[in-house]
Each structure stands twice: as C-alpha cells, then as structure tokens.
Amino acid sequence: MPETHLVHRKLDIGVQKVPKQDAEERVRNWDETYLGFDLNSAKIEAERCIQCPSAPCQEACPVSNDIPGAFALVEEGDIIGAADKFRETSNLPEMCGRLCPQESLCEGACVVGFAIRADGRAEPPVTIGKLEAFVTDYQRREVGGYPRSPYPPPPSGRKVAVIGAGPAGLAVAELLAEMGHASTVFEYWPEPGGVLVYGIPNFKMRKQIVDDYIAHLEALGIEFRCNTYVGKDITVDEMLDGEYDAVFLGTGAGVGNELGIEGEDLEGVHRATDYLVRGNLLPHQLPEHLQEPLPQPTKVAVIGGGDTSMDCVRTAVRMGAETVTCVYRRTEAEMLGRGEERINAREEGVQFEMLTAPLRILGDENGKATGVECIRMRLGEPDDSGRRRPVPIEGSEFVIEADTIPIAIGYGADPVVPDTTSGLSTSWGALIEIDEGGRTSRRGVFAGGDNVNGADLVVTALADGRVAAEAIAAYLDTLD
8 A cells, every 4th residue: 555645645536527428429429439548548447546555446357457556557647568467357348348237346445435534525446447457458559459479379270169249158169279179160240249248239349349359369370260150050069079179158148138028029119139130230230030121110118227238228319310218117216227427428428217117019900019018116025136126006107108118127148059059957947057167067068157057247158268268278188
C-alpha cells in the first residue's frame, strides 16, 4: 500500500468520465455507444488506483487479472506493458473490458468506491473495465494487431477438436496453439465468434475486434469449420475415432426459453437471439432460415429484464420503432443485467413496465401479433434465487399494443451434443458435468462455459476455457 498521504491524494482524484455518443445521435447509428478514454484521462483514472496489497479487484475477477499491476504501468505511461499485463491472464481483454458486469465483479470490490474521504465526498470505483479496453485497443493500434510470440513452439503432432467458437472455445484453441497443439474449431454459425458475434450488438462492441482476433488465431494455425452442427453433421464419437486426440465442448447455452403462453407462435413474436442476429448482422452472416430481414417495427414490447432484453430494446430503437417497451415482472432492484445498459436504454427513449407479467400474446385474423395482455404484480416472499417472488394482482389486467415481441427470458443448453456422445454425464437441463479441470465423464472429452454453468458471462466462459486448456495439454502428454 502506498504511504498514507499518497493514498489520500489518490482518493482526492475525481473519476474521469468516459465519453459516449449523445443519445439522439447514437440511435441513428450502430456504432459503439462508449467512445472510450483518451490517453490523458486514462492515466488520471489509473492513478486513482491505491494499489491495495490484497487486491480485492483481482480476487473478484474470474480470470484473476493483475489490475493494480496494469494500472501502475498506465500511471508510468507504459500502456503497452499494461495491455500485456492483462493478456497474461486473459485471452479477451478488449472484449471483457466492454462486456463484463464490472460493477458486480472487479469494480464492485474496488476500495476506492467505498473509501471514506476527509471531506465526506463519495467517488465511484476506478473505471476498471473501460481502462482494460483502452490499453488493449491502444496496443493493437500501436503494434498493428494482436501481439504474438516471435518464437512459435514446435508442433506436438497432437490435434484437438474444439466445439463452439465462443469465448471458452477460442481461449482453448489459442492456449493450445501456444503449446504447439493443433486445433480445429467447429461452429454452428456461418462465422466464428459465437456469442461475441451472434449475441452482442454492434453498439456494445464493434465486430471488427472479433474479426481481428479470429485472424490472429488463424495466423497461429487454428482452423475454423463453420456451418457445422456437431451432433448432427458430425459427432464427438466420430471425431475421437478419427483424427482428433481430444475434444473440448464449448457449445454455450443458446436455446431460448419460452414463456409457455398463448400466442407465442404468432407472426412478430421472436426468440431473442433470432431477433438480435437479424437486426444486427448482414444476411450472408446468417443461416439461410434467418436471412430474411426483419419487418419494420412500429410498436415493440420486449419480455424480460436482463442484458439480452436491453440488447433487444436498443436494437428496436435503432430499427426505427415508434415505441419500445421493456416488460419485467419484478422491480428494477431485482434485475440481473447491467445498470449502465438500463441507463443507456432510457436515454434512447425506451419505456419500462415494471412489476408486469405477460398473460397471453394477442393477434389478428391474419396470425400477426397485435399486443401483449399483461397483469400487474406485487413482490411476495423470496424464491430460491433469493429475489422476492412476483405475485399477480387480481383484476389488474391490461394490454400493451405491439407488433414486434422479442422474448428474452433466459437460455438453456442444447441437448444434441450430450445426446449423441456416448459416456457423457449431464445434469438438469442438458448441462455437462465436469471436474475442477474441465474433464467430463468421457475420457478425452473436456467442457466449459455456459453448457456447463448455464447462461452466464463471457468472462466465466473464458475462465473455464483457460482451465480446460491446461487439463487438455496434460492429457495429451499422457498419450506420448
């Protein structure tokens, strides 16, 4: 810990505001909302870090980023060194800096955010995520892309099949490549990236970042086979009987949950992922059955209150909807998504109907959705999640007019891979069972990410991938 007077001086530094596009301007484009730090403001913000010896921010990070170490380098002006510090423990710092819920992870543990100052003034925690994005963006601009070792390892002769080109799978493939092991990454979608491409709207993270990362992985010798549905086009058993020594399962949790109410099959009702990919991507980036452009929305009602629902409402705004409403059955205090995303949505004109649950979706004689019949709720006793259970208020039914109704109420794992892989143990909801090293019940098969944990974070999938890569490498060594 720095000397007491230095700590007080650091605590006196005010938070550096991260500029973002004006709401009236950004709703007319698909560019990233946040413009990011400049070099001077980044140095000042990094100086706010008081270099706690216990580093609670690092403890709260699923990949244990050395945040104080990186920010000490930023203070000294060594931005590339700071980026390298993040890359020691993270394969995706540019992306995690933009996508992690830092307020409940590293920033939520930052001492600066709850320190007592002499004048009684409160200040937010250090803006860790956007500093992480800044230093790694800066590095790529300066060095002309993602950095890699000038001394590649000799090929091991071993080959691994990685199923799923999302955060977990990409981390596994990169780390194995750095050890000399070859990988082929199989991906259902037409382009690699998984949720980073097909689940994250452009206004949260520009696709060029992912494209550049995939190009970096290809330069390492990693092969990508897209438009491949593992479990149908090829099975894990066939892979292990063929050219692959091991398999990593990183298929995520991409099956959208259903409401189970009347009218879900009406035209204009969409699963969240289908809605987002059709709204955010070009037809050639999509499977044939999703290539038809979405019709122009007039009134949009998004069911759900997490980050995916915020992605849907903000997409609807950019598509030119006249009204956009988020329907959520609890209060904002119970919402699991990021607070900054709700702020951004409100700035963009999104309306919120809290303590409101859908009863049925209404339609016309042509089978097109016209609205959602809802009922008001009150909060009762806590449920198994610890949040207070919503209870209907009798006689409070009302209708929200809508011609477009994305349903964003969570995701489950796809059962196809577990069902077609012999000797693979699963738990409830087709989630794959693993040990602490990512090993499944099937020898030579490893797993990690949302198909193990349920729908979770990019950074938790990344953390699983890093653990599994080490276990896969150890397993390959036993085959010599």
